[in-house]
Amino acid sequence: MxxxxxxxxxxxxxxxxxxxxxxxxxxxxxxxxxxxxxxxxxxxxxxxxxxxxxxxxxxxxxxxxxxxxxxxxxxxxxxxxxxxxxxxxxxxxxxxxxxxxxxxxxxxxxxxxxxxxxxxxxxxxxxxxxxxxxxxxxxxxxxxxxxxxxxxxxxGWTSILAEGLTGADELAVRHLHPRWIGHAYADLLPAEEVGPALAANNVAAVPTLVARPGLSTVEELVTAGATATGPSPYAASYKGNPADLLAVREGRAAVQDAGSQLVATALARAEAPDGWWLDLCAGPGGKAGLLTGLAAERDERLLAVEVAPHRADLVARTLRAHVTARPVTICADGTRPAWPQGRFARVMADVPCSGLGALRRRPESRWRRTPDDVTDLIRLQQDLLHSAVEAAQPGGVIAYVTCSPHADETAGVVEAVLAERSDLELIDAPSLLPEVTDAALGWYVQLWPHRHGTDAMFLALLRRRS
Known part of the structure; x- marks a missing residue:
C-alpha cells in the first residue's frame, strides 16, 4: 500500500x-x-x-x-x-x-x-x-x-482488500485503519469489541464543553442552551457554535473532551497532602484550566509547565480567567526541572503520545503514525514520569495520562518506571471514577469511544512513598 x-x-x-x-x-x-x-x-x-x-x-x-x-x-x-x-x-x-x-x-x-x-x-x-x-x-x-x-x-472494495485476511488484520482493513492499529486494539479488547472500537473512530466526535470550577457551572451552560451529558460532572454538550455561549467567550467554560475531564477529576479526588499542584505537560491548557479550578476549591494553586513557547502562551491565555486562583505558567522542559523537587501535592503528567485515542478528532493521524512512532516516544514518556515522581512530595499523587490505548505507551511505561523505583505504589484509579463503568484495566483506567463516548484516554495514579 x-x-x-x-x-x-x-x-x-x-x-x-x-x-x-x-x-x-x-x-x-x-x-x-x-x-x-x-x-x-x-x-x-x-x-x-x-x-x-x-x-x-x-x-x-x-x-x-x-x-x-x-x-x-x-x-x-x-x-x-x-x-x-x-x-x-x-x-x-x-x-x-x-x-x-x-x-x-x-x-x-x-x-x-x-x-x-x-x-x-x-x-x-x-x-x-x-x-x-x-x-x-x-x-x-x-x-x-x-x-x-x-x-x-x-x-465491496474493503472485502476485496481484506481477501485472505483474518482477525485484527481483516477488521482493520474493513474499518479503514492500518493493520498495526487493529492489532494494538486487539491486544486490549475482547475480540467482539475490536470492530466496534475501530468503527467508533470513523464517527466524528461531538464537541463537549467543560464548566470550569469556580468560574461557571453545568447549570449555567444548561440555562444557556447546553445539555448536561456526563460522565464527567463538569461536562455539557451544545449543538451550536460554542463561541455563542457567554461562558465560553469569557474563558469560564471551554471545549474539552469528557475523557480529559475525567482524568483530571480523578487526580483531584485522590487523597493527597496539601500543597501546590503541577501540570507537567500543560499545552494547550485544557486540563490546566480544569485543574486550576479544582485546586482553588482547596485553596491551593497550580504551576503549569509547557516546553513549546507558542503552546505555553496558549496555556497562559487559558488560565487568564482564573484571576483569584493565581495559577502560574512557565515555559520549561519537563525532563529538566525548573521548580523545587519533592514539593508538589499532585502532579499531572499528560505526556506526548501517539494520539491513537483521538483518531475520531484527528482524521489524518492514523495514516501518519507507525509502530516506530510509539517506540520512539517511550523513552521520553518514561523520563517525564520519572520527573513527575521527583516533583511530588512524600504522599503526593502522580497522574500518568496518555490519549492512547496502546499498551507500550500506557501500562508498559508505568510498569517500567515502577520496576526502577522503590518509592512508588499504584492507586486504584477506577475506584475514583465511580460514575464510569467498564473502564477498569486492573488498577488503571482505560476509556474508549465505543464504550464511554470519550477519547480513549489512559490513566494511572501513583503515590510517592516516603
Whole structure:
C-alpha cells in the first residue's frame, strides 16, 4: 500500500495551491477541499487546522462549509484505504502518480464511496477539479480510474482488500485503519469489541464543553442552551457554535473532551497532602484550566509547565480567567526541572503520545503514525514520569495520562518506571471514577469511544512513598 506520508517528497516545490488560477470553472467547495488535502499530504498540515483556514479563505458558510469539512475530514479518515482502492482499480502504484492527482482521486473516491453524491456528479466535479488544478493531460486518467471505482461500493472494495485476511488484520482493513492499529486494539479488547472500537473512530466526535470550577457551572451552560451529558460532572454538550455561549467567550467554560475531564477529576479526588499542584505537560491548557479550578476549591494553586513557547502562551491565555486562583505558567522542559523537587501535592503528567485515542478528532493521524512512532516516544514518556515522581512530595499523587490505548505507551511505561523505583505504589484509579463503568484495566483506567463516548484516554495514579 502506498503511504500518504510519501507525497511531500514527490510533490513539486510550488507551495500552497491557494491563489492558483484554474483553467476550468470549478466550485469553491472542491477547490477548498483540494487545497486542504494538498497541505495535509504534502506539508504535514493538520486537518483540524488547515480545513477551517481554507474554508475561511474561500468564504464558505452554511452547507458549503459543511460539505467542504466532510470532504476534507472524510477523505483524511479513509486516506490509506482510498489509496489502496485507487491502486486496485488502476493497476498502478499511487507513488507513480502525480501527488496532486492522488489527492484529487482520493477526494473523488470519498464522494463515490463515503458520501451520497450521485456517481455522475462525483465524477464530473472531480474530473473538472483535475483539469483545473493539475491540467488537461490528466483528465482522461482521472475519469477512467473513477469509473472503475464505481464498480463496487465501499464494503465491496474493503472485502476485496481484506481477501485472505483474518482477525485484527481483516477488521482493520474493513474499518479503514492500518493493520498495526487493529492489532494494538486487539491486544486490549475482547475480540467482539475490536470492530466496534475501530468503527467508533470513523464517527466524528461531538464537541463537549467543560464548566470550569469556580468560574461557571453545568447549570449555567444548561440555562444557556447546553445539555448536561456526563460522565464527567463538569461536562455539557451544545449543538451550536460554542463561541455563542457567554461562558465560553469569557474563558469560564471551554471545549474539552469528557475523557480529559475525567482524568483530571480523578487526580483531584485522590487523597493527597496539601500543597501546590503541577501540570507537567500543560499545552494547550485544557486540563490546566480544569485543574486550576479544582485546586482553588482547596485553596491551593497550580504551576503549569509547557516546553513549546507558542503552546505555553496558549496555556497562559487559558488560565487568564482564573484571576483569584493565581495559577502560574512557565515555559520549561519537563525532563529538566525548573521548580523545587519533592514539593508538589499532585502532579499531572499528560505526556506526548501517539494520539491513537483521538483518531475520531484527528482524521489524518492514523495514516501518519507507525509502530516506530510509539517506540520512539517511550523513552521520553518514561523520563517525564520519572520527573513527575521527583516533583511530588512524600504522599503526593502522580497522574500518568496518555490519549492512547496502546499498551507500550500506557501500562508498559508505568510498569517500567515502577520496576526502577522503590518509592512508588499504584492507586486504584477506577475506584475514583465511580460514575464510569467498564473502564477498569486492573488498577488503571482505560476509556474508549465505543464504550464511554470519550477519547480513549489512559490513566494511572501513583503515590510517592516516603
Amino acid at each position: 502506498a503511504e500518504s506520508q510519501h507525497r511531500s517528497q514527490h510533490r513539486s516545490n510550488s507551495g500552497s495551491h491557494r491563489g492558483r488560477r484554474p483553467k476550468r470553472t470549478i466550485d469553491k467547495v472542491r477547490l477548498a477541499a483540494f487545497e486542504a488535502m494538498s497541505e495535509i499530504t504534502g506539508q504535514g498540515a493538520y486537518a483540524n487546522l488547515v480545513g477551517p483556514a481554507v474554508i475561511n479563505h474561500h468564504q464558505l458558510s452554511g452547507r458549503d462549509a459543511a460539505l467542504a469539512t466532510e470532504l476534507i475530514n472524510g477523505t483524511c479518515r479513509a486516506l490509506g484505504t482510498y489509496e489502496m482502492i485507487i491502486e486496485e482499480a488502476s493497476g498502478r502504484d499511487t507513488r507513480d502518480l502525480d501527488p496532486d492527482v492522488v489527492d484529487v482521486l482520493c477526494l473523488g473516491t470519498h464522494q463515490l464511496l463515503g458520501m451520497r453524491t450521485p456517481p455522475h456528479a462525483a465524477i464530473d466535479t472531480t474530473v473538472n477539479l483535475a483539469g483545473a488544478v493539475v491540467g488537461e493531460r490528466v483528465v482522461g486518467l482521472v475519469n477512467a480510474i473513477l469509473r472503475k471505482i464505481t464498480r463496487h461500493d465501499l464494503d
